[in-house]
Amino acid sequence: MTKQREITGRQVFFFVSGAFAIVIGVNLTLAYNAVKTFPGLEVKNSYVASQQYDEVRAAQEALGWTVEPTYADGVLELAVTDADGAPVEVLNLRGILGRATHTRQDMTPEFTFANGVYSTPVELDRGNWNFRMQATAPDGTPFQQRVVIHVRKQK
Template sequence: MTQIKGWHVLMWFCMAFAVIIGVNLTLAYQAVRTFPGLEVRNSYIASQSFDTNRTAQTALGWDVSATLTDHTLSLIVLEDGTPVAPVVEQATFGRATNVQFDETPEFTFDGQALRAQVIAGEGNWNLRLKLRAADGTLFQQRVIVEVAP
């Protein structure tokens, strides 16, 4: 039987810490690599007009929802229960945690909803929107997309 000596213990100690450090570095790299980025560049400046923008946006009275059926993304904007077609200034459809699959859908209004063809599957999808109302009010929201079975 082999006797355990001091250098054996040191070797196992160093190997254990090398594995721990290696795993931590790998996870940190993956977290930074897949992070989609910031919502705003300067949160202080964005906060200066937040309440005013929120009040104007709430005054529109819009109920906004999005559904995904097969490869059709439907954006439903209701004002007092009636579908409306605001101007889509910016729309980004993608995963909540990864920008790799982000798309910019081209919406068309069919009288009931704004619809666009997208490449998507099951999972958690978001639609980040900037819509402009007829009165010029900017509506910004991140909508969680419901995926139809």
């Protein structure tokens, strides 16, 4: 029978210190990557924005608009319809198209309105995309919405 070596206090210290070093290293790496990829603030002053939130939301909901995105063959289409399902032609449509997790691929596409649909040619990789849409109704009501676009593998 072989004699087992005794565990010393020094060995326990190095084992516990190594385990803590690994945990701390992983946490620092994750925190660094989270901060590095944070796209930024949505508004400059959240308190000021909150003072008008209910009023702006009620006006936007009164429009009754629905936005349905479609992406195929390198063309992004947005169907904006009113409460009756009729196409809506807005005064202006703009926004930022990009990933939810970083700003490296952000772009500002130019949409054209034809046949009741807004469309723009754009190449999107597979995955989730957000279009942070801003539009103005014919009566001047502002409309904002984050439109989620799921791009699946192209055929």
